[in-house]
Amino acid sequence: MSQNEGTSFPDPYCRELSGRVTMDDRFPFASGGNSNIYRGRLLLTDGHRIRVAIKMIRCPDDDVGQMDRRMRREVEIWRRLKHRNVLPFFGVCDDITPRPVLISMFCAFGHVGSYLKAYPTANRHELVYGVTSGLHYLHENDVVHGDLKPQNVLVDSNGIPCICDFGFAKIITHPGFTTLSVGTVPYIAPELFLVLDDAENTDVSLPRTTKYTDVYSFALLVLEILTSEQPKRRPSTIFMKIEVLLALHPQRGDYDASTIANEMWDVLDHCWAFDAELRPTMAQILNRSPFLGFGTTV
Numbered sequence: 622m623s624q625n626e627g628t629s630f631p632d633p634y635c636r637e638l639s640g641r642v643t644m645d646d647r648f649p650f651a652s653g654g655n656s657n658i659y660r661g662r663l664l665l666t667d668g669h670r671i672r673v674a675i676k677m678i679r680c681p682d683d684d685v686g687q688m689d690r691r692m693r694r695e696v697e698i699w700r701r702l703k704h705r706n707v708l709p710f711f712g713v714c715d716d717i718t719p720r721p722v723l724i725s726m727f728c729a730f731g732h733v734g735s736y737l738k739a740y741p742t743a744n745r746h747e748l749v750y751g752v753t754s755g756l757h758y759l760h761e762n763d764v765v766h767g768d769l770k771p772q773n774v775l776v777d778s779n780g781i782p783c784i785c786d787f788g789f790a791k792i793i794t795h796p797g798f799t800t801l802s803v804g805t806v807p808y809i810a811p812e813l814f815l816v817l818d819d820a821e822n823t824d825v826s827l828p829r830t831t832k833y834t835d836v837y838s839f840a841l842l843v844l845e846i847l848t849s850e851q852p853k854r855r856p857s858t859i860f861m862k863i864e865v866l867l868a869l870h871p872q873r874g875d876y877d878a879s880t881i882a883n884e885m886w887d888v889l890d891h892c893w894a895f896d897a898e899l900r901p902t903m904a905q906i907l908n909r910s911p912f913l914g915f916g917t918t919v
Contacts, residue, residue: 636696636700636712637712638711638724639716641714642661642662642675642716642724643662644675644717645659645662646659646660646661650674653788654805655679655788656679656786656788657677658674658675658676659674659722660673660675661724663724672727672729673711673725673726674727674728675714675724676722677718677722678691678695678723688720692713694788695723695787695788695790696710696713696723698790698792699723699725701762702758702759702762702787705754706751706754706758707755707758707784707785708728708775709725709783710723710725711724711726726777726783728775728777728778730776730778732771732772733748733771733774733776733846734772736776741849743780745847746847746915748776748846749847750915751781751782752782752784752842752843752846753843753906753912754907755784756839757906757907759790760832760902763794764787764790764791764792765790765793765830765831765835766790767789767790767791767803767804767834767835768788768789768790768802768804768805769839769841770838770841771842771845771846773785773786774842789830791830793832803828803829803859804834804838806856806857807851807852807855808838808842808852808855809859810833810834810838810897812833813828814828814859814860815828815859815861816863816866817860817862831897832902833897833900834897836892836902837892837893837897837900839892840889841855841871843889844889847885848877850876852871853871853872854869854871854872854875855869856869867895873890882911884909884910884911888901888906888911888912
C-alpha cells in the first residue's frame with residue numbers, strides 16, 4: 622500500500638508491544654458495539670511514554686475463537702494503513718489483560734461529534750476534507766471501512782480527524798478479509814437493508830458493504846459534521862418495507878442553507894443515489910468545488 626507523505630508516528634512501526642504498555646483505567650474509558658477502550662501508556666524506544674488507546678475486542682458469550690479471528694482481521698487490515706487521516710496503529714500487547722489488545726494513538730478530543738460540541742466554531746470544512754481524504758486513501762487501497770459514523774472519526778490534539786475502528790472493514794482484493802456486518806443502521810445505504818414482503822419471508826440474500834455503501838455513509842457523516850444534527854428520518858432497524866426504503870433519501874428542506882451550502886448539498890445528494898453505481902467515487906468527490914482549496918490535491 623502507498624504511504625502518504627508527511628505521516629509520522631511516535632515510534633518506529635512495530636506490532637509486538639508486550640512489556641511496553643501499562644493500563645491506566647480499571648474500567649473502560651469508552652465502549653463500542655464490539656469493543657471496550659481503555660487509556661494507557663506506551664514506553665517508546667527513546668525512554669519517553671505517551672498516552673495510548675487500548676482496544677479490547679468483545680464477542681457474545683466470550684467466544685475466544687471468534688475474538689481471535691476478529692482481532693487478526695483487524696490487525697491485518699489496520700497495520701497496512703498509514704495516512705494522516707487514519708488513526709495510527711502501534712501494535713499488539715498480550716501481557717496486560719487476559720486477551721491480546723490493540724494499541725493505537727489516543728485522541729483526547731474524542732470523536733468528531735463530541736469535539737464539535739466542545740468547539741462549535743471549529744473549521745467544519747477542514748474536518749470534512751480530512752475525512753474525505755482518509756476515505757479516499759482507504760478506497761485507493763481497496764479497503765472498505767463498513768461502519769462510517771461520527772463515533773468512528775476521532776480528532777487528534779492538532780484538530781486533525783482520523784478514521785478509526787476497522788473491526789468491520791474488509792480488503793476487497795484479499796479472500797477471507799470480509800465481514801457480514803453492514804454497519805450502524807441509521808448510517809447504512811439502501812441496498813444494505815433487508816426488504817421483506819412480510820414478517821415470515823426469510824428467503825433473502827445477505828447484503829455486503831462496498832465502496833458504494835461507504836460513499837453513502839460518508840455523505841450522512843458529512844451532513845452531521847456540518848450541521849451538528851443527526852440525519853433526519855433515519856431508520857432504527859435493518860428490516861424495511863420497500864416504500865419506506867424509497868423514501869429514505871435526505872431532503873434539502875430539512876436543513877438550513879446557512880449550515881450547508883447548495884454546492885455541498887449537490888455533492889452529498891449524488892452520494893445518496895438509490896442506484897449505488899450512480900454514486901461518485903471518493904476521487905471524484907475530492908475534485909468537486911466544495912473540496913478544492915483544502916489540503917493538497919489528490
